[in-house]
Amino acid sequence: MRLLFLGDIVGRPGRTAICNALPALITRYGIDFVVINGENAAGGFGITEAILNDVLDAGADCVTLGNHSFDQKDTLVFIERHDRLIRPLNYPKGTPGKGSTLLKARNGADVLVINAMGLVFMPDLNCPFRAVDAELTACALKSGADVILVDFHAEATSEKQAMGLFLDGRASVVVGTHTHTPTADARILPAGTAYMTDAGMCGDYNSVLGMDSDEPINRFLTKIPRSRYEPATGPGTLSGLLVDIDDATGLATRVQPLRQGPCLAPATPEV
Amino acid sequence: MRLLFLGDIVGRPGRTAICNALPALITRYGIDFVVINGENAAGGFGITEAILNDVLDAGADCVTLGNHSFDQKDTLVFIERHDRLIRPLNYPKGTPGKGSTLLKARNGADVLVINAMGLVFMPDLNCPFRAVDAELTACALKSGADVILVDFHAEATSEKQAMGLFLDGRASVVVGTHTHTPTADARILPAGTAYMTDAGMCGDYNSVLGMDSDEPINRFLTKIPRSRYEPATGPGTLSGLLVDIDDATGLATRVQPLRQGPCLAPATPEV
Amino acid sequence: MRLLFLGDIVGRPGRTAICNALPALITRYGIDFVVINGENAAGGFGITEAILNDVLDAGADCVTLGNHSFDQKDTLVFIERHDRLIRPLNYPKGTPGKGSTLLKARNGADVLVINAMGLVFMPDLNCPFRAVDAELTACALKSGADVILVDFHAEATSEKQAMGLFLDGRASVVVGTHTHTPTADARILPAGTAYMTDAGMCGDYNSVLGMDSDEPINRFLTKIPRSRYEPATGPGTLSGLLVDIDDATGLATRVQPLRQGPCLAPATPEV
């Protein structure tokens, strides 16, 4: 089967690019399941229910989050109503929502999506290595799910690469998010897990992390905020990866980066 | 003219890959000037004078450093003897060595190489934005140098992208290092500067940042060191970017990622 | 001569305690000069011009700031109009206001007040050690000023103690702020500088740093903000130190902690 993952949606440029391009991508590539990180979809800060519904309508099967999960206060409420929206697994007990979800793909496969957050230079959540390990023990590849995708939302490349190798052979895909910058290291790890340190973002790359660059540059220079961060307003570029998965093993047979839009060198997977 | 930049050399796999491959790359692509970040060349921690000489002999014109600049104590001494080895510009006054160097390329062009270090999640050096700005004011593109390359050694993608846009049009190339993971965003910024958030490393990618993955995974799981970090020992992969520069403007006309080796999907520039 | 320093004013409880108690303290102890850190005077976040004037009217000769210097945007403007309000010296060039001020004490002595901010776990300003060193070189004790007080606004006790010993003999007083918790280590260092790692705060100590404890405890437990931080509303306690200075040398002859209010064990200096 074939799975598409797209990185953090940043503001309107990201949303528009997804709504415009995703349906055709699903058709063209025969994609069975789509996961998108949506933690910056609402003006750069969190996600609203209306935006979530738009992204699901465009073809996403599951939306993941990160350190911006609850920037929109409503999310604490509506996340409980949605099976297709998850937040990092390693939030403390009692946090609204859930950190993983088991969903049906278009081809009938059971797909387990897990969202976890790194700790290096990040909020003090529970240990993501142990949290994901427990999840994969409870619902293992092939016995509990046909396909397992882990969105590891983390800052440090060390923590992301360690997670990839830690899970190698136990997940179909381990993909990083949060840096909003696609890495060029998509590959299949030795034991069969598709891996990419960061999927990049869906947004305007002529920016700082998808946000207009004036204020970030101002803060680096002066250390004093002048205004709020606002999403850049140029056309969005999509970034992520397309993974082919062996139905027998649940492991990856091919991973191809996908980048489509005006800012980055395109990466067009083979059909 | 044509310039090659390669990311952090990590241990023997990185050194061997460079010594084996660099001479042929220079010939094949007609490269006029080569800059390599060498901060992890000596077993992952700093650089020795012998290794520096090997890298220069293999064809590097300039070696840059980063937060590991002085892991080898000798570097505090021998850096003063070498015009082709620089450390971040924004170390405090009185630090041995220098943060920029003006060198002749094979085609006769004067190339200014600047090394700076980010502050986000990094040591507390002077402001890199102001330090580089002062340098570019003192030695501007075309009036002071034909070509200017900035190696911005930083953790956060935000700080690197802000630096790229801050310098756009004033440097030929702004390339990031430190995360040891190549990004897939090599491009020419609106005002003509070639930019890539991180060049990646030259080392064994079947690892955590080029180091054997056992100890990093152990520390993430247990929070207690069990042994020292050691470079992984598999064959190295080179990663960096090839930039074509307009002799008239000193700005970039083409930027192509280069990845060559067993671990990553290859990126082979056009000749 | 005799100098009083009081730590960070936090909200109304701190302001009220100062307005009520400071005039009597000045009289009772024959204080020649009063410095107060005011970075949290306005609801916990920065200072307004009206509050500054109230604090000066109550008897403060100089108000210092810290990482909350510009939480109230107006401060960027009115700080330029006030000789008695300073912000950390090691902000970048071009920052409104100044980092030191030379003022007349009631006994006619020239008092240099310097405000600097630490870098450990704090914003990335310029090196405070070098910034203060340059200031003390330009305006040395006895040649440039009769008395020199340094308010070092920093998180880490290591950085504060290093600053104290670094300046020992060159300043009359080095006192820390920012942790909002008085330390019990007020003493005269070997070369004559009065030192206290942290002066504590002027506010309601039945709290977390002067702020109502519900929201801080909520965030430690859940990692999700529920409301804004608000100052606690119980009666304020003053905390600081009283220093006697030898007019001939500018160095300290006695340092006594002062704590007055309902929450902490009182420290009542001898008259």
Added chain:
Amino acid sequence: MRLLFLGDIVGRPGRTAICNALPALITRYGIDFVVINGENAAGGFGITEAILNDVLDAGADCVTLGNHSFDQKDTLVFIERHDRLIRPLNYPKGTPGKGSTLLKARNGADVLVINAMGLVFMPDLNCPFRAVDAELTACALKSGADVILVDFHAEATSEKQAMGLFLDGRASVVVGTHTHTPTADARILPAGTAYMTDAGMCGDYNSVLGMDSDEPINRFLTKIPRSRYEPATGPGTLSGLLVDIDDATGLATRVQPLRQGPCLAPATPEV
């Protein structure tokens, strides 16, 4: 009953001061139980079994640790043999040793000692608030233990004050360690828990955190290590607090700071 807590032992000056003074203190004040943080007892880094035995022989009933728990590798082994040595509770499952211990005081009371570590600016352990809460639920004051002392080893005063108020009424004593600087805020919180943000250290205070100041000052100035950190070698000062506890409630009736030695203003509790 009466309990003494002393802060982090730093190197030989701290050990000597404890061995010389503790027996007389126990006699003079009729102390029933002594807890000492020993994380820096061995040259500033961890503790050896020989040193542990010396400290126990001098009169300590329990020794706690912190971020330096396992700096001496042997500690991973010998901690399993000692009921009186504990490390932070919130290390991951499987960590050698334990995070709490129930011991008999000289007066026959059952004393539960809990050691926990903060997360702000500290290693990424499990949530200390939830870990201590679970412990106090399992072994509550009066039902599970006559007296409960929590050593909360943390950097940020905010986290320590939040812990104090979070546990107020559920523990006899909550005392902070790690900053090596005594705070002047020892008091009984509203619901009866004795609290002090930091107990200070037992070591040479003419130093940076008990370590010779040359190298710390060098690193702040140059950002380049010149030598290892070594304990300062002047005579040690003891610092901590003496708490009287109501046998009926297990809550505190009086808390008095204790400081004894050449560097700090003495704090001599009433007998």
